[in-house]
Amino acid sequence: MPDLPIYLDNAATTRCDPRVVEEMLPYFTETYGNAGSRNHKFGWDAEAGIDKARERAASLIGAQPKEIIFTSGSTEGNNLAIKGVAEMYSKAPAGSEKRGHIITAIHEHKAVLDPVKRLQKQGFEVTMLEPGQDGLITAEMVKDALREDTILVTIMWANNEIGTINPVPEIGKIVKAHGAIFHTDATQWVGKMPTNVDTDSIDLLTWSGHKIFGPKGIGALYVRRRKPRVRLTAQIEGGGQERGYRSGTHNVPGIVGFGKACELCAEEMDSERDRLLALRQKLESELKSRIDVCEVNGHAERRMPNMTNISFGFVEGEGLMMKIKDIACSSGSACTSASLEPSYVLKALGVGDELAHSSLRLSMGRFTTAEEIDYAINEITDAVLHLRKLSPLYDMHMEGIDISTIEWASH
């Protein structure tokens, strides 16, 4: 029996690795200088910590240290990349129309969609690509959407709700050949899967510390310096830190922890990927064999090894989570949000609203054990079968009534 509750919500955030915390601690109480202080040891030591972290972060994605901008996390990184490019490469001055074309997809994270929507209001034109049922954006879709005035393409690497993997190297190649700038929100990808910004044709890449067993409140944006040299308009101005792209006193302990987290991910990536993939496959195959009308959402193969999104027909997601109270996870159900709308990501895949309400996202991490997955399989199975005894929809299904043919009074 594993220690309860068990944590299967690593796509939301991860436990900070104790080795990361250990490396951070001296930077709170001993090496507490401001890296901007150029004239004393406190400042120099803090700067040395940052330099080391920058090297480790760059090394994880095949970049040069000078190409790493530390941010507060992926939301800030995405905002800086998207708004910074739009402002810098705008084809017409603020206040006018036709300022340039941006391509993204409808099932991106809100930290990409909301900045893009703001730019749309400010005179930029936007194409929102729609994925197929497998949740993927293909290089072909991007190619067809490119225009002469396209300045930016922003497509995430791995989706945060369903874990599907977009063909980023192929998309990058096409965008590069076209002469536009390519940004990818790689928050769910980097640290878990091999990344090389050169061979993968990436100009801007966002990732975050707390998704890779590092601390919260720290992340990085990769900004290409050659072939081509990408320039951004700063969104946070002040003391000129981070080559002027991101002012503000450095979060030295956070940056040090981020660097350590990157290093550990690089060291353990191959073994972790294999281990987690085996656990995910077991989780999916066991649940599918024990529960009828149970669908894994998203592409069958092109998915992250550490997460799965499963719809259990005739059972509502929040009700299900309440039953499996010792398993921390997420649901695409409306009830987990204030909006009462089910997941827009699942809707984008054409998953019916009813199955979107019935979905669970289970995401594993470095500290997930095989014993925990066995426990989760049993608990989820019991909960689904129990709730189906309560479900009028399951009765209808068993009586052979197609619930999609019933005229429901919506409320």
Place this chain on the structure above:
Amino acid sequence: MAYSPKVIDHYENPRNVGNFGSTADVKKDSAIGVGVVGAPECGDVMQMQIKVNPETKKIEDAKFKCFGCGSAIASSSLATEWLKGQTLDEALEIKNTDIVEELSLPPVKIHCSVLAEDAIRSAIKDYKTKNNIAEEQAAHSH
């Protein structure tokens, strides 16, 4: 969001789960009223069935089934408890606000209580339709 102890109790030990037979059977039985409200795409479907004693005209038994969150399950479970032993008119007095109060539902879950009230009304309406009882007549029979 934390659930109230009463929601957890009804969720963990739902009262009166079930139905009085297959969909076809209950349709034919004039002693039974069935209400199905909500929609799968909204994330809630509630089915309420009442069995009315032909002599006393009281609801002698009630059953529910619910596709929904914990608060929806608790609201319908509580409603079946309240329905038993009531006349139809008394049952119509049950308001969603009573359910909200009893279960301490937060604002975001009020729609669950509304659905339970709708389910009660829908089941009673079905019973009356089956038995040719006009709405007004029933309303003045006590």
